[in-house]
Amino acid sequence: MAYRVIVIEDDPVMLEEIVAVLRRSPDFEVASTYKQAHAAINPSAMFQPNLFLMNVDNEEMLDMVPDFVDRFPKAYILGMMNQWDPLVAQRVAQGGGTGCILKPFTAKDILEHLQVYASRGKNKPAKLISFFSPKGRAGRTTLAAILALLIAEKTGERVALIDADLQFGDLPIFFDLEPKRTVIDATQDIRLLTPVTFAPYFYPIKKGVSLLSSPDRPEYAELVTPEGLVEVVMMTGNIFRYVLVDLPSGFNPLALNICRISNLVFITTMINSGFEIKHARKAMDMFAQQDDGRRKVHAVFTRVNPFTEENRKKISEQLGYPVDYMIPNEYKMISVANSGRLAQGLPKDTLLMQTISGMADKIIAAKE
């Protein structure tokens, strides 16, 4: 069945081109065209359209995306852009639109975009979640990996894991992958990429979960600029509903930039000598100074022993902040990660998995 399309484009030459492309394809049927969004919204209903193409470079059309979503909840709403603008794409997503596409495009391009957006999950902005640790060896990577698997399983939506621990990223080893494309290639190419051409940079790990890998040589890390990585993470949000980023340890421009755009930041700490709580406190202080720091930054302690509320209170007192999440130890995890079988061999019926599962539920329930 062909899509019944409404095209809203204020540039007459561009409109003509788009209509010509659609008319040549058996997959599309042009129901009507408009030059302005407010002129289109009421008459469109007469044609029972199931696909809107709107020029979202035009501020009026961008503003009206939510109105079209409201009026035509079952139709796909694609924003058209001349150049990929991550902030415009984000506003389309916030308005409930299906996604964006770059002009000029072919009929095949539209179909491919619709396919990527349909498998992504709900038409809502991506949830960006980053995993920070002051010094490392905090269980950060393991936690991110397990959460990714659980969120995908629970929601049926697509989840991305980005290994931004550029020098010594461990995620490829956890999943026994030898990726040819890494986050380095992604940051270098991102300006030329669309959601459709970017998707193959991710490696499927398990149903619904894909990995953008770290490079295999530490010196490649310096090829990634913080700004480039921000663009990569934002573009990832167009393909995946959840984006989990494993950050390099400590405060550095890269980690801070990703935390800035994240909806949730987990400060992950594993207690060993005891001074880790002091470092976590320093980190929490740094984030608390930022505007939205306290709202989105959460303290997570892994391998907590004894795993009791009393201990939580004790840690909280030293930390000076509440311990938002506390995760117990599970020795089996080490051998699972060691064997590269994290995607298959999670020890399901353990307190560790139950705890992380509860954490996944909270992330899923959290407001955008």
Added chain:
Amino acid sequence: MAVETANSLERSSVIISVFSTTPGIGKTIIAINLAAGLAHEGYKVCLCDLDLQFGDVLNYLKITSETELTSEKTVAGAQRYLLDHPNKFNIKDFLIDYTQGNVTFSILPAPLYVFDAYQIDVQIISNIIGRLNFFDYIILDLNSMFSALNLEMLDISTVINYVGVIDFLPALKNYKVGYDTLIRFEYEESKIRLVENRADSQKLIEGRDVEKLLGEPFYHRLPNDYPSVNKSINSGQPLMFAAPDSKLTKSFDELVGLYTNRPKSVLQGEGQTSSSGGLFSKIKSWFGF
């Protein structure tokens, strides 16, 4: 030991950097005990905490009193003063002395605040380390990254005490990747000293397999001795005081002996047998070995 001369530029210190590519595997413990061991032998030693954001040297030595701890007596304070008063700068003003029994060594503490750590300039730190040349040994406690600072410090080091713990596959991967990177950066193999920490802990991967993987023998192996390390950190003392009779203390003494060319008493066995364990063949396939 060298005699103090009028022109201190004539001599240069032995700089030992303690480096790893995995965090939390005992670098600070090793740095402290090297410093204490060398000081115990009568050398003048300065331990520099260059884990700028989250340094633990003062924590592990329980130097926490308000009088000793100021943001001025840190590497960040030294940098500020050197920039503001280059002519009046004396590095001794920024060092803290640690004394226990007959052992004394100096410490150049890490910045107390993350904000201070952020201001650190690599060239100035290099300059400051250069001014420590009245010490016989300078121990640099680094963090686990190939940062601009760490590379500069590895450049100026006499030897790189490259620490690995081989109990976890990602850690092994990072040890191998880090070693290959050091070689690619053209550090001489003789300058890199492979030191295995927690060498005899229960683990899936044998030390000798790791040696085959790296193509280099371990320079030294430190045994796993969690209780002694715990005692050391809890009491704020180097191992020679906190756990004088432990095997780890003895092993540190041997390592200090290697770094001071003290005659060896123990010959290390050369006999190596090949292993063909399932896990190791997997590792081999990963690294194309």
